[in-house]
Amino acid sequence: xxxxxxxxxxxxxxxxxxxxxxxxxxxxxxxxxxxxxxxxxxxxxxxxxxxxxxxxxxxxxxxxxxxxxxxxxxxxxxxxxxxxxxxxxxxxxxxxxxxxxxxxxxxxxxxxxxxxxxxxxxxxxxxxxxxxxxxxxxxxxxxxxxxxxxxxxxxxxxxxxxxxxxxxxxxxxxxxxxxxxxxxxxxxxxxxxxxxxxxxxxx
Amino acid sequence: xxxxxxxxxxxxxxxxxxxxxxxxxxxxxxxxxxxxxxxxxxxxxxxxxxxxxxxxxxxxxxxxxxxxxxxxxxxxxxxxxxxxxxxxxxxxxxxxxxxxxxxxxxxxxxxxxxxxxxxxxxxxxxxxxxxxxxxxxxxxxxxxxxxxxxxxxxxxxxxxxxxxxxxxxxxxxxxxxxxxxxxxxxxxxxxxxxxxxxxxxxxxxxxxxxxxxxxxxxxxxxxxxxxxxxxxxxxxxxxxxxxxxxx
Numbered sequence: 123x124x125x126x127x128x129x130x131x132x133x134x135x136x137x138x139x140x141x142x143x144x145x146x147x148x149x150x151x152x153x154x155x156x157x158x159x160x161x162x163x164x165x166x167x168x169x170x171x172x173x174x175x176x177x178x179x180x181x182x183x184x185x186x187x188x189x190x191x192x193x194x195x196x197x198x199x200x201x202x203x204x205x206x207x208x209x210x211x212x213x214x215x216x217x218x219x220x221x222x223x224x225x226x227x228x229x230x231x232x233x234x235x236x237x238x239x240x241x242x243x244x245x246x247x248x249x250x251x252x253x254x255x256x257x258x259x260x261x262x263x264x265x266x267x268x269x270x271x272x273x274x275x276x277x278x279x280x281x282x283x284x285x286x287x288x289x290x291x292x293x294x295x296x297x298x299x300x301x302x303x304x305x306x307x308x309x310x311x312x313x314x315x316x317x318x319x320x321x322x323x324x325x
Numbered sequence: 326x327x328x329x330x331x332x333x334x335x336x337x338x339x340x341x342x343x344x345x346x347x348x349x350x351x352x353x354x355x356x357x358x359x360x361x362x363x364x365x366x367x368x369x370x371x372x373x374x375x376x377x378x379x380x381x382x383x384x385x386x387x388x389x390x391x392x393x394x395x396x397x398x399x400x401x402x403x404x405x406x407x408x409x410x411x412x413x414x415x416x417x418x419x420x421x422x423x424x425x426x427x428x429x430x431x432x433x434x435x436x437x438x439x440x441x442x443x444x445x446x447x448x449x450x451x452x453x454x455x456x457x458x459x460x461x462x463x464x465x466x467x468x469x470x471x472x473x474x475x476x477x478x479x480x481x482x483x484x485x486x487x488x489x490x491x492x493x494x495x496x497x498x499x500x501x502x503x504x505x506x507x508x509x510x511x512x513x514x515x516x517x518x519x520x521x522x523x524x525x526x527x528x529x530x531x532x533x534x535x536x537x538x539x540x541x542x543x544x545x546x547x548x549x550x551x552x553x554x555x556x557x558x559x560x561x562x563x564x565x566x567x568x569x570x571x572x
Contacts, residue, residue, distance in 0.1 A: 150377060151377070152377030152378045152397070152399055152400075153377065153378035153379045153380045153381050153397075154378065154381055154395040154396060154397045155378055155396050155397055155398050156395075156396040157381045157393055157394070157395055157396075158393065158394040158396075159391065159392070159393055160392040160393060160394060161391070161392040162385055162389055162390070162391045162392070163389065163390060164386075164388045164389045164390070165388070190388040191387065191388055192387040192388055193387055194387060194388075195385050195386065195387055195388070195389050195390070195391065196389070196390040196391065197383070197390070197391050197392075197393055198390065198391075198392055198393070199392050199393035199394045199395060200394045200395070201394075201395045201396075201397065202394070202395070202396050202397075203395075203396050203397035203398055203399065204398050204399075205398075205399050205400070205401040205472070205473055206375070206398055206399070206400065206401060207375075207400070207401050207404050207405070207406055207549060208374075208375035208398075208400065209373050209374070209375060209540060210373040210374065210375065210376055211540065212375060212376065213508055213539055213540030213541070214505055214508045214539060215406045215408070215504055215505055215539045215547065215549060216404065216406070216478075216502070216504055216505060216539075216549050217505070217510070218401065218472050218473040218477070218478070219472065220472050221471075221472055222472075223397075227395070229383075230380070233379065233380045233382070235380075280556045280557050283557040283558075283559055284557070285556070285557055
């Protein structure tokens with residue numbers, strides 16, 4: 123380096139390490155930036171049918187009825203969005219459009235979920251309390267454990283860095299247009315427990 | 326006598342030739358390009374990430390089905406960014422660091438480089454990265470998402486010409502991106518190119534001079550670099566910064 127110029131360089135790096143810092147943490151689920159409600163409906167009530175019977179006869183009839191559950195509600199729709207690199211003030215350094223979003227949608231009774239404590243729902247410990255909180259009887263045909271069960275084989279997924287291997291959580295499959303259970307859509311139950319509260323998260 | 330004259334002329338020519346050779350040598354030494362160097366000091370400012378949006382409240386009755394369309398902007402865990410300013414001087418030092426003279430820089434020009442390579446970079450072998458080398462980096466960094474992997478991100482090709490040490494990179498020859506200005510896309514400032522030294526990807530950004538940055542602030546450089554895309558990954562990949570001024 124004799125006789126050669128040398129640069130003294132002081133780099134003041136504001137170092138907005140905007141995604142992961144030295145002590146990095148996985149990205150937690152966030153609220154949607156916009157939600158557009160498209161429709162909200164329930165099944166129409168079926169008009170009664172009449173059945174004539176002759177006095178003095180004993181008539182055997184088979185009745186098939188469909189009642190709308192009062193214990194469940196459903197959500198469906200489309201997801202669009204972008205993944206971005208932004209700072210704490212939501213200033214965007216870079217943005218990527220997602221042609222085909224993949225991931226999970228979560229629904230919870232809590233607006234403050236401790237994502238770092240997420241786990242599969244422990245039915246044995248908390249199942250009765252859950253159904254009681256919703257006014258669901260233990261033997262109701264549309265109860266929680268009649269709807270969600272282990273062994274339904276959901277796909278592996280991650281929630282805020284926590285891995286859930288395939289089939290480990292209670293899950294169910296919603297219907298497709300042919301009223302067949304879908305191969306693609308799974309609903310899974312997870313739990314974030316504190317000493318005082320039980321928060322149920324459906325994914 | 327004539328022989329003596331011829332010998333004298335010959336010696337003069339030899340001396341002139343040697344002096345000329347020496348002058349060329351000294352001149353050559355004086356214009357040898359200097360490879361990018363690590364900064365003498367780095368002062369870290371803030372280190373932050375985006376804030377998650379709050380959950381949306383839905384309130385419908387049992388037995389009802391709600392159709393919704395969700396739009397979400399989520400933080401990308403597979404990229405991270407550096408942004409800041411560069412202060413520098415030109416200095417003429419010997420091997421022990423003693424300075425015979427230095428010059429302060431009123432304006433800063435040049436490049437900042439970032440690479441995962443912890444050892445020496447082969448600056449003399451630097452070329453533009455290409456699809457093959459970027460795809461190799463995708464594999465190395467587990468970037469499997471086709472929307473935001475390294476190849477998809479460095480999708481542009483418009484950039485100014487610049488030098489890396491003594492190697493000229495011609496304009497519009499390397500995979501490029503422009504980081505945002507005032508939260509918006511742009512293709513004028515903060516150009517970032519992907520380079521390759523035969524073994525490693527090196528990300529390079531051309532220095533600006535107190536230019537308006539992604540958040541409206543004033544910066545000399547902004548650049549994004551990939552982080553490992555393994556699901557659930559909570560570590561941090563180290564990047565090594567180099568600076569080259571006055572090119």
